[in-house]
Amino acid sequence: MKSLQISLIIMLMLAMGGCSSARKSDSPKPAADTATVAASIAFNADSAYAYTASQCAFGPRVPNTEAHRLCGDYLAAHLARFGRLTEQRATLTAFDGTVLNARNIICEINPDSARRILLLAHWDCRPWADNDPIESNRRRPVPGANDGASGVAVLMELARMFAQQPPRVGVDILLVDAEDWGQSNAGDDDRSWALGTQYWCRHKHRPDYQPMFGILLDMVGTRNARFPHEYFSAYHAPQILEIVWDEARKAGYGDFFVNRNAIGVTDDHIYINEAGIPCIDIIDLGDGTSFFDGWHTTADDINAISAETLEAVGSTVAKVIYRF
Numbered sequence: 001m002k003s004l005q006i007s008l009i010i011m012l013m014l015a016m017g018g019c020s021s022a023r024k025s026d027s028p029k030p031a032a033d034t035a036t037v038a039a040s041i042a043f044n045a046d047s048a049y050a051y052t053a054s055q056c057a058f059g060p061r062v063p064n065t066e067a068h069r070l071c072g073d074y075l076a077a078h079l080a081r082f083g084r085l086t087e088q089r090a091t092l093t094a095f096d097g098t099v100l101n102a103r104n105i106i107c108e109i110n111p112d113s114a115r116r117i118l119l120l121a122h123w124d125c126r127p128w129a130d131n132d133p134i135e136s137n138r139r140r141p142v143p144g145a146n147d148g149a150s151g152v153a154v155l156m157e158l159a160r161m162f163a164q165q166p167p168r169v170g171v172d173i174l175l176v177d178a179e180d181w182g183q184s185n186a187g188d189d190d191r192s193w194a195l196g197t198q199y200w201c202r203h204k205h206r207p208d209y210q211p212m213f214g215i216l217l218d219m220v221g222t223r224n225a226r227f228p229h230e231y232f233s234a235y236h237a238p239q240i241l242e243i244v245w246d247e248a249r250k251a252g253y254g255d256f257f258v259n260r261n262a263i264g265v266t267d268d269h270i271y272i273n274e275a276g277i278p279c280i281d282i283i284d285l286g287d288g289t290s291f292f293d294g295w296h297t298t299a300d301d302i303n304a305i306s307a308e309t310l311e312a313v314g315s316t317v318a319k320v321i322y323r324f
Contacts, residue, residue, distance in 0.1 A: 043157060043158070043161060043311055043314040043315040043318050044157055044160075044161075045307040045308065045310050045311035045314065046307055047157050047160070048153045048154055048156070048157040048307070048310040048311070048314055049153070049305060049307040049310060051078075051149075051152070051153035051156045051157060052145060052149045052150055052152075052153040052221060052302065052305050052310070053302050053305075054074070055071055055074075055075075055123070055144075055145075055148075055149040055152060055153065056143055056144070056145050056149055056301065056302050058070050058071040058074070059143075060125040060127075060141035060142060060143055060144055061123060061124050061125045061144060061148065061149075062124065062125050062126075062127045062141050063100040063101060063102060063124055063177065063178055063181065064098075064100060064101055068124065071123070072103050072105065072123070072177075075105055075123060075152065075156070075175055076105050078156055078159070079105060079107035079156070079159055079173060079175075080107070081163070082107060082109060082159040082160060082162065082163040083107040083108050083109040083110075083111070083159065083162075083163075083171075083173070084107070084108040084111045085105070085106070085107055085108075086105075086106040086107075086108070086205045087103060087104065087105055087106070088102075088103070088104040088106070088199065088200065088203065088205070089101070089102070089103055090102045090103075090104075090196075090199050090203075092178050092195045092196070092199060094178070094181045094192065094195070095181075095182065095183040095186070095192035096183075098181070100177075100178050100181060100195065102177040102178040102195065102196050102199065103177050103196075104174065104175065104176050104177055104196050104199065104200050105123070105174075105175040105177075106172060106173065106174050106175075106205045107159060107172070107173040108170065108171075108172050108205075109159065109162045109163070109166070109167075109170065109171040109172070109173070110162075110166055110167065110169065110170040110171065111170060112170070113168075113169055113170030114170070115169045115170065115212060115324070116169060116170035116171065116172055116209075116211040116212065117169055117170070117171050117172070117211055117212055117213060117214070117215070117321060117324065118172050118174060118211040118213070118214035118215070118272070118277060118279070119155055119158065119171060119172070119173050119174070119214070119215050119217070119317065120155075120173070120174040120175070120176055120197070120214060120215075120216050120217070120268060120272070121148075121151030121152045121154070121155055121175060121176070121216065121217045121218065122148055122151070122152075122175070122176045122177070122179030122180065122194070122196065122197075122218070122268060123148055123149075123152045123175045123176070123177060124144075124148060124177050124178055124179055124180055124181075124196075125141055125142050125143065125144035125147075125148050125180060126141065126142040126144070126147070126180040126181070126296055127141050127142075127180075127181060128140070128141065128142075128296075129141065129142050129296055129297050129298045129300075130184055130296055131295055131296035131297050132296070132297040132298055132299075133297070134298075137297070137298045140298055142180075142296055142297065142298065142300050143298065143300050143301040143302075144180075144300060145221065145300055145301050145302045145303075145304055145305050146219050146220075146221045146222050146284075146292060146294065146300050146304050146305060147180070147218070147219050147295060147296070147300055148179075148180070149221075150217075150219065150220045150221030150222075150305060150309075150310065151216075151217030151218050151219070151220050151221075152175055153221070153310065154217055154220060154310055154313055154314045154317070155173050155175070155217065157314055158171075158173070158314060158317060158318060158321075159173055161318060162321070165322075167321050167322055167324070168324070169212075169321065169324045170211075171321060172205075172211065174200065176194070176196035176197045176200060176268055177195075177196035178194075178195035178196040178199075179193060179194045179195070179196055179197065179268060180193070181193075181195065182194075182266075190266065193266055193267070194266075194267065194268045194270070194271055197268040197271045197272065198271050201271050201272065201274065201275040204275075210276070210277065211277060212324070213237060213240045213277065213278045213279060213280075214269065214272050214277050214278070214279035214280070215240070215244065215279065215280055215282065215317060215320070216267060216268050216269040216272070216279060216280065216281045216282065216283075217282050217313060217317070218267055218268070218281060218282070218283045219283055219284045219291065219292060219295070220282055220283070220284065220309065220310065220313040221304070221305040221306060221309050221310050221313075222284060222292045222294070222304050222305065222306060222309060223304070223306040223308075223309065224306075224309075225256060225284040225292070225306075225309045225312075226256065226258050226284060226285065226286050226287070227256055227257050227258065227282050227283065227284060227285070227313075228258050228259075228260040228261065228262035228285050228288045229241060229245075229259070229260065229261050229262055230262050230263075230264065230265055230280070230281045230283055230285065231261070231262060231263055231264035231265075232264045232265070232269065232270060232273065232281070233269065233279070233280035233281050234261065236269075236273040236278055236279065236280075237273070237278035237279060237280045239278075240278060240279075240280050241280045243320060243323070244257070244280065244282070244316060244317075244320055245257045245259065247316050247319040247320050247323065248312070248316040250319075251315055251316060251319060253312040253315070253316055256309065256312040256313070257312070257316065260288055261288065262285045262288035262289070263285070263288060263289055265281060265283060265285070267281050267283065268281075269281040282313060282317075292304075
């Protein structure tokens with residue numbers, strides 16, 4: 001993952017509380033409180049941690065590698081136990097001309113429901129640790145424990161939960177590929193990131209697919225993570241952002257889901273919103289201006305992951321789903 005987007009105009013809007021007055025979407029209102037249902041469901045943080053470790057055990061999941069192929073098989077087999085599985089295979093050309101054998105993995109839970117919610121995360125790893133403080137490490141791949149595996153692990157555990165206690169809405173879990181082979185410092189108009197998501201937006205797994213909204217999970221596993229209001233999330237889907245942060249606060253996770261405006265990020269949700277699906281990004285932005293310390297370094301390994309953070313994110317998303 002990707003680049004930070006910031007401009008003088010955006011900074012002025014943030015300073016004036018611009019996110020709170022952003023354009024309203026047509027997002028649905030939740031049903032009556034379903035705390036009784038949600039209370040009977042427990043997000044297993046230890047399970048999510050184990051799923052993170054299992055992905056990392058394959059090695060960096062860089063497209064065109066054996067680790068990538070084997071981990072993709074593992075993820076597909078896991079999700080197929082809990083819903084209707086669809087895969088998209090595509091050859092995508094990266095900014096440097098490399099042809100990537102990409103694989104999007106989709107699991108439809110409660111597939112017959114007309115009212116649907118999209119949950120997504122990228123599962124690939126960056127091929128170069130180009131932000132590593134040690135220069136000799138910068139040609140090594142990123143282990144991707146937080147930037148990749150953490151969001152996928154939360155969705156893997158949610159799939160298991162939803163199989164045990166099916167939600168009243170349909171849920172589509174989308175694991176997107178080829179997100180992290182982007183060009184660094186390429187500017188605000190750069191579209192070299194999130195290639196798998198861009199492909200999915202052109203070739204959705206259902207004709208005329210239109211969920212109520214989407215939630216992207218990216219870098220959701222480090223200790224002391226902070227999830228402020230990412231700018232584009234607040235602009236495109238303010239009602240959904242408000243619902244998610246409200247559920248987090250009520251569940252006691254307000255220290256993670258902070259009510260603070262943040263900069264915009266070039267991430268998968270950009271293209272989901274362009275496709276007409278209001279989508280927010282739950283992403284660790286610390287003080288609102290930067291990524292976690294291990295971002296795009298070889299230090300992004302399992303030692304950076306906290307089960308407590310995974311629980312805060314997974315439990316919050318589960319409560320949102322059951323709320324509808």
